[in-house]
Amino acid sequence: MSCLEEKFDQLRSVYPAEMNSSLVLPLLHLMLKEKGHLTESDAVFIAQYLDVPPMQVKEALTWYTMLYRQPVGKHVIKICRNIGCSLMGAERLIEYLERKLGIKEGETTADGRFTLLAVECLASCGTAPAMQIDDTYHEQLNESKIDQILKELS
Amino acid sequence: MIEITIDNKTVEANEGETVLQAALRNGIEIPHFCYHPCLSIAGNCRVCLVKVDGRPKLMPACNQTVAPNMVVETEAPEVQSARAAVMQFIMLNHPGDCGICDKAGECRVQEYQFKYGMAEPISIEPKHHKKKFNYLSERIVLDNERCILCSRCVRFTREVSKSAQLGIVERGSHSYVARLDAQPFDDPYSDNVLGICPTGALLSREFMYKSRVWYLEPVRSVCTRCARGCSVNVWRRKKHWYVRSLGEEKNITAYRISPLENPEINGRWICNTGFDLHKFMARPRAMAPMMAGNTVTVDEASAEANRLLAGATNPAIILSAHASNEELQAFKEKLSPRVQVYTREDYCPAEGEVVEDDLLIRADKNPNSYSVHAMFGQKAFSAAAGHDVVIVWGDQVDYTSLGNAKIIHLTSYAPEQETRADVLLPISTTFERSGTFCNFEGKTNRFEQVFDKPKLVQHASDLFGRL
Numbered sequence: 001m002s003c004l005e006e007k008f009d010q011l012r013s014v015y016p017a018e019m020n021s022s023l024v025l026p027l028l029h030l031m032l033k034e035k036g037h038l039t040e041s042d043a044v045f046i047a048q049y050l051d052v053p054p055m056q057v058k059e060a061l062t063w064y065t066m067l068y069r070q071p072v073g074k075h076v077i078k079i080c081r082n083i084g085c086s087l088m089g090a091e092r093l094i095e096y097l098e099r100k101l102g103i104k105e106g107e108t109t110a111d112g113r114f115t116l117l118a119v120e121c122l123a124s125c126g127t128a129p130a131m132q133i134d135d136t137y138h139e140q141l142n143e144s145k146i147d148q149i150l151k152e153l154s
Numbered sequence: 155m156i157e158i159t160i161d162n163k164t165v166e167a168n169e170g171e172t173v174l175q176a177a178l179r180n181g182i183e184i185p186h187f188c189y190h191p192c193l194s195i196a197g198n199c200r201v202c203l204v205k206v207d208g209r210p211k212l213m214p215a216c217n218q219t220v221a222p223n224m225v226v227e228t229e230a231p232e233v234q235s236a237r238a239a240v241m242q243f244i245m246l247n248h249p250g251d252c253g254i255c256d257k258a259g260e261c262r263v264q265e266y267q268f269k270y271g272m273a274e275p276i277s278i279e280p281k282h283h284k285k286k287f288n289y290l291s292e293r294i295v296l297d298n299e300r301c302i303l304c305s306r307c308v309r310f311t312r313e314v315s316k317s318a319q320l321g322i323v324e325r326g327s328h329s330y331v332a333r334l335d336a337q338p339f340d341d342p343y344s345d346n347v348l349g350i351c352p353t354g355a356l357l358s359r360e361f362m363y364k365s366r367v368w369y370l371e372p373v374r375s376v377c378t379r380c381a382r383g384c385s386v387n388v389w390r391r392k393k394h395w396y397v398r399s400l401g402e403e404k405n406i407t408a409y410r411i412s413p414l415e416n417p418e419i420n421g422r423w424i425c426n427t428g429f430d431l432h433k434f435m436a437r438p439r440a441m442a443p444m445m446a447g448n449t450v451t452v453d454e455a456s457a458e459a460n461r462l463l464a465g466a467t468n469p470a471i472i473l474s475a476h477a478s479n480e481e482l483q484a485f486k487e488k489l490s491p492r493v494q495v496y497t498r499e500d501y502c503p504a505e506g507e508v509v510e511d512d513l514l515i516r517a518d519k520n521p522n523s524y525s526v527h528a529m530f531g532q533k534a535f536s537a538a539a540g541h542d543v544v545i546v547w548g549d550q551v552d553y554t555s556l557g558n559a560k561i562i563h564l565t566s567y568a569p570e571q572e573t574r575a576d577v578l579l580p581i582s583t584t585f586e587r588s589g590t591f592c593n594f595e596g597k598t599n600r601f602e603q604v605f606d607k608p609k610l611v612q613h614a615s616d617l618f619g620r621l
Contacts, residue, residue, distance in 0.1 A: 040335050053318030054334055062323040 084125030188304035241271035257354030301355035307347035381518035383593035384420035408432035466543035474548030475520030478589030484615035
């Protein structure tokens with residue numbers, strides 16, 4: 001963990017002192033990047049580092065869906081299922097992705113390449129239906145566009 | 155002082171106070187779940203919504219600070235319908251299993267649903283299910299389905315007991331109260347959350363299914379487990395509900411202990427040791443007088459004690475710090491001129507017990523050391539003083555430290571080691587008499603009699619009259 005703690009220290013240095021609680025989320029994100037998914041013991045680690053109650057970190061960890069608590073594949077596909085996208089056919093696209101990848105929503109492919117998550121609003125209603133793969137937005141989707149996007153991913 | 159109007163009644167409110175506080179202080183009831191006078195304001199349950207003149211929407215009374223000439227209505231039609239709607243929402247996923255819930259009868263959700271809720275749910279969706287038996291610790295079970303997420307317990311652990319061991323995890327209708335998976339809820343004040351929980355979510359595992367609460371009644375008492383002397387309620391069966399055939403021991407069972415509000419001494423809280431007071435009191439008793447290991451009558455034992463005292467050249471007594479002020483006074487008047495007086499701590503901190511903290515727990519594990527020391531000073535017994543008869547008052551006696559003296563032992567509980575006492579006289583416990591203790595700050599606190607004493611047991615104050 002010492003390498004991680006160095007990164008923690010770096011981040012901490014740019015925050016005002018005595019504002020430990022504000023560092024909870026940045027540290028969770030940092031740790032997620034390092035470890036792929038987070039467990040309760042990671043939350044406790046951060047809590048001890050920041051000297052805040054472990055439950056406070058666990059609350060944040062369980063509240064945010066983007067903080068994965070299970071191992072995920074190399075690429076995480078988050079496809080919107082909220083109303084805007086649903087009106088534009090998102091439900092069909094989710095089914096299409098499930099068929100194409102051979103997994104159900106919330107699962108990871110056997111080769112570990114893709115995890116499929118249905119999420120709530122991605123704030124891209126104007127260009128619905130939308131999905132986010134890792135940190136990239138893909139908008140105005142249709143089935144052939146999805147085929148193309150997945151093909152281009154390594 | 156600010157004057158505000160609540161329901162056409164002019165009431166005086168303190169500056170900075172909330173509408174809810176002003177209303178409650180003036181005897182006006184506004185329903186509330188998440189508001190608790192000792193905790194921060196969460197404002198999440200919404201059942202305290204009231205109409206405030208000049209505001210476009212209903213305001214939560216718990217979070218609305220009073221202002222001069224404010225006009226509040228708590229029973230306006232829109233308030234009533236909002237309340238009913240909030241109750242619909244709170245009951246949306248509540249199982250409504252009052253029939254098998256220990257909290258029934260003293261449950262805020264039940265009370266408000268009955269009073270303000272609608273008879274039928276309007277939702278056609280199936281209820282959301284959560285984990286029902288969630289063991290937070292050896293002492294507490296959490297039923298997540300019954301929980302209404304008022305966060306009182308969470309705020310208690312963060313603001314009062316400071317362990318911060320509880321939190322609300324996940325979100326939306328999936329959220330629930332939880333602790334860390336790796337650490338039980340072992341806060342020394344954990345059981346207070348049972349009392350502040352407005353529903354049957356947090357329940358005592360020890361009291362679980364022992365009795366319906368409406369068979370029980372509270373009796374004012376004082377916790378004897380440390381020098382704080384917290385006010386407690388001891389819950390006994392109501393006379394009306396006495397069992398008259400099998401299971402008569404239920405009639406003399408202390409079912410549970412709960413904190414009794416006493417702003418001078420303990421506020422609204424007690425520690426877990428206090429919550430276990432009834433178990434402490436239920437240890438095996440000394441039930442009959444004994445002489446040299448044989449059971450005798452009260453008269454025989456008293457006569458022998460008198461004979462020993464009359465023949466003694468250098469008698470002594472070791473006082474009990476569990477004796478009440480009244481008993482100490484009786485002793486002072488009747489017996490103290492004739493004997494050398496020593497004091498001791500009947501109970502010392504047990505292994506693993508919290509010795510002392512900043513909230514309530516005191517290092518002296520006896521309730522009345524203050525009065526003993528004030529009346530008789532503080533002097534430990536020494537066998538070297540050559541006493542030939544020693545009266546030992548109280549439990550937990552190490553007979554070997556008493557030398558070769560003849561021993562008259564006044565005790566409520568059966569001695570843990572084999573008794574070497576020449577005369578053993580059983581005396582009543584604090585549950586079997588009324589009286590007062592002075593806590594470590596010298597504050598007097600009164601306890602009432604909960605049960606009748608067993609037949610062969612005597613009150614220490616009566617006993618001194620006979621010796």
